[in-house]
Amino acid sequence: MRGFTVKLYSRSGLSLNTLALPVVLIIVLTTTARGFASWENLSNLSSQIAALVIVSLGQMMVALVAGLDLSVGSVISLVTCVIATEGGPLMLTVPLSLAIGVAVGLVNGWGVAFLGIHPIVMTLSSMTFLQGATFVWQSIPGGHVPAILSEIGAGQTMEVPHSLLWSALCAVALAVVLNRSRFGLHLFAVGGNSVSARLNGVAARRITVSAYVVCSVLAVIAGLYLAARIASGDPKIGASFGIDSVTAIALGGTQLSGGIGGVASAVIGALSLGLISNGMNLLGVSPFLQSAAKGVLLVVVICAQRRKSVGL
Amino acid sequence: MQAYESTFNSIEGGFRRLLVAVWDLSPAYYGTALLLIAAFIFRPMLLSEAFFWVILRQAAPLGMVVLGQSMVMRCLSIDLSIGGTVLAVNYIASGPYLSAYPGYLIVLACLGLGSIIGAINGALITRFRGSAVIITLAMTIISIGVVVAFARYTPPGDVPSLIRYFGSGRFGRIPIAPVIWIGFVIPAALALRRTVFGHYLDAVGSNPNAAAFSGIPHLRVIFLTHVFSGLTAAIGGLLLAGFVGTGSTDAGIGQDMILNSIAAVILGGVTFGGGRGRILGPAVGAFMLTFVFNFLTSFGFEESGKLMMQGLIIAVAAMIDGLKKR
Numbered sequence: 001m002r003g004f005t006v007k008l009y010s011r012s013g014l015s016l017n018t019l020a021l022p023v024v025l026i027i028v029l030t031t032t033a034r035g036f037a038s039w040e041n042l043s044n045l046s047s048q049i050a051a052l053v054i055v056s057l058g059q060m061m062v063a064l065v066a067g068l069d070l071s072v073g074s075v076i077s078l079v080t081c082v083i084a085t086e087g088g089p090l091m092l093t094v095p096l097s098l099a100i101g102v103a104v105g106l107v108n109g110w111g112v113a114f115l116g117i118h119p120i121v122m123t124l125s126s127m128t129f130l131q132g133a134t135f136v137w138q139s140i141p142g143g144h145v146p147a148i149l150s151e152i153g154a155g156q157t158m159e160v161p162h163s164l165l166w167s168a169l170c171a172v173a174l175a176v177v178l179n180r181s182r183f184g185l186h187l188f189a190v191g192g193n194s195v196s197a198r199l200n201g202v203a204a205r206r207i208t209v210s211a212y213v214v215c216s217v218l219a220v221i222a223g224l225y226l227a228a229r230i231a232s233g234d235p236k237i238g239a240s241f242g243i244d245s246v247t248a249i250a251l252g253g254t255q256l257s258g259g260i261g262g263v264a265s266a267v268i269g270a271l272s273l274g275l276i277s278n279g280m281n282l283l284g285v286s287p288f289l290q291s292a293a294k295g296v297l298l299v300v301v302i303c304a305q306r307r308k309s310v311g312l
Numbered sequence: 313m314q315a316y317e318s319t320f321n322s323i324e325g326g327f328r329r330l331l332v333a334v335w336d337l338s339p340a341y342y343g344t345a346l347l348l349i350a351a352f353i354f355r356p357m358l359l360s361e362a363f364f365w366v367i368l369r370q371a372a373p374l375g376m377v378v379l380g381q382s383m384v385m386r387c388l389s390i391d392l393s394i395g396g397t398v399l400a401v402n403y404i405a406s407g408p409y410l411s412a413y414p415g416y417l418i419v420l421a422c423l424g425l426g427s428i429i430g431a432i433n434g435a436l437i438t439r440f441r442g443s444a445v446i447i448t449l450a451m452t453i454i455s456i457g458v459v460v461a462f463a464r465y466t467p468p469g470d471v472p473s474l475i476r477y478f479g480s481g482r483f484g485r486i487p488i489a490p491v492i493w494i495g496f497v498i499p500a501a502l503a504l505r506r507t508v509f510g511h512y513l514d515a516v517g518s519n520p521n522a523a524a525f526s527g528i529p530h531l532r533v534i535f536l537t538h539v540f541s542g543l544t545a546a547i548g549g550l551l552l553a554g555f556v557g558t559g560s561t562d563a564g565i566g567q568d569m570i571l572n573s574i575a576a577v578i579l580g581g582v583t584f585g586g587g588r589g590r591i592l593g594p595a596v597g598a599f600m601l602t603f604v605f606n607f608l609t610s611f612g613f614e615e616s617g618k619l620m621m622q623g624l625i626i627a628v629a630a631m632i633d634g635l636k637k638r
Binding site for chain 2: 111115116120121124125129130131132133134135136243250256286289290294296299303305309310
């Protein structure tokens with residue numbers, strides 16, 4: 001595998017393989033799946049993957065500091081339920097959702113950075129807690145989302161679906177943060193080697209906490225988008241996002257051991273995963289076998305990422 | 313030990329040693345003690361002998377899974393594939409494919425399947441150096457997808473009587489399932505203390521690099537723990553299927569075991585690596601979790617409240633451990 005990989009820019013995680021995957025998928029799907037290249041399907045694809053793109057961007061931030069956040073799925077579910085609360089004005093529910101995101105990120109980051117709890121254990125426990133809280137808030141799908149949010153989420157402006165704008169805005173904002181700010185530089189420094197980053201005066205723990213906060217806030221934004229799109233709250237809608245976002249960033253070349261990744265790799269990874277799902281839908285593969293196929297894909301991608309340590 | 317001893321430096325002699333020993337106990341023991349006191353005050357009927365056996369029988373499937381998970385986590389790995397294994401075993405034991413064969417063959421097939429899943433995990437983790445979290449989580453997704461896809465066309469039926477006997481049978485007053493569980497726990501605990509393999513496990517867990525440089529076959533040790541975990545997950549799945557009696561296509565079967573097993577292991581004082589913690593702690597952790605859920609049910613808690621409690625227990629146990637390590 002290694003010999004065929006062309007390193008374009010080592011820190012970004014992009015390689016010829018990760019770039020070629022979506023291109024190959026598009027070519028294959030255009031020729032085999034009828035209706036793939038239609039404007040309707042492409043617009044559909046954009047609205048299907050927008051939430052995944054946004055969550056993957058957040059997951060990538062955490063992966064940069066060698067972490068992992070499985071609680072994003074529960075955050076998404078909780079946010080859709082908060083937004084869909086009957087009679088709750090957006091002026092109240094949106095700030096509440098963002099506050100939840102910040103709080104979850106702070107707790108996750110504090111546990112990982114200051115108490116030395118393994119990210120998996122920390123985020124699995126917050127995932128479980130939040131899933132329970134979501135069921136307390138609303139046990140079955142339902143509720144009502146204000147019309148204005150539905151318009152912002154699911155509408156179109158001059159033939160451009162708003163879903164595309166949501167993903168593009170998040171991607172651009174994060175690209176600026178990562179490539180043009182001190183925080184971005186420090187993220188890469190901590191991910192590369194947290195000990196030497198600390199010795200060089202980087203507040204490594206605070207950077208780690210910030211990465212988790214950004215990740216949870218992006219999950220909140222993805223939740224807002226999904227609530228707008230389905231126009232209701234669903235306490236289980238986010239369940240698969242934790243693992244899907246990890247698959248996506250791994251597909252895009254982000255290294256889960258930290259220090260290597262970027263906006264482009266997260267977006268390309270989410271696009272590849274979205275294309276795979278979309279293609280399997282068009283080809284009529286059973287949804288259960290689809291998830292099994294995604295599992296196999298995840299194993300292959302992870303095994304292709306060579307790393308030194310064994311185990312976690 | 314040294315790290316904690318300094319905490320009690322101002323106190324003298326034997327009393328200090330006692331304090332250190334108590335401080336060194338894993339959260340599972342404190343938690344169980346607190347629970348028993350709370351039960352004594354609020355729900356004395358939970359402390360009857362009959363109920364003790366009921367809880368022990370309920371804890372047995374989780375306890376088996378925890379046994380494997382604790383071995384895996386000792387050597388800095390994790391097994392999240394047990395949810396998929398438990399579901400797959402449930403389907404094989406109750407599905408139509410093997411129902412014509414005698415019970416013991418079905419049991420063997422299930423144990424074989426668990427070991428194979430464990431071996432695949434172990435091979436991918438040690439040979440390809442894939443992250444254990446991702447590999448084993450993906451394995452659960454694959455198992456669920458395949459089982460649910462198959463079960464749509466050939467739904468599961470009843471569990472063979474032999475497996476039902478293991479899961480819900482009794483010798484007199486004593487249920488069989490916990491006897492099987494304890495029958496695995498004691499040899500495992502002895503093996504960990506007395507055998508070379510047990511010392512290898514400790515060495516790999518404390519410092520994999522040092523273990524590798526000392527010539528310990530650390531990759532093989534990690535591989536074997538994963539095979540063992542697959543096997544115990546299959547046994548746990550069989551005990552659960554035997555307890556329920558009929559097969560289910562609900563993909564949620566076994567999913568709560570993933571998290572509960574990690575919770576029990578952390579409660580039992582085994583953390584990733586470090587070579588600390590024994591076999592008994594996690595077993596007590598499994599008992600404690602089962603008792604907690606029964607205790608909550610007796611107060612009318614629903615699924616949502618139990619999930620929140622579960623998350624809190626894991627977080628608090630991990631935090632206590634984190635604070636101790638500092």
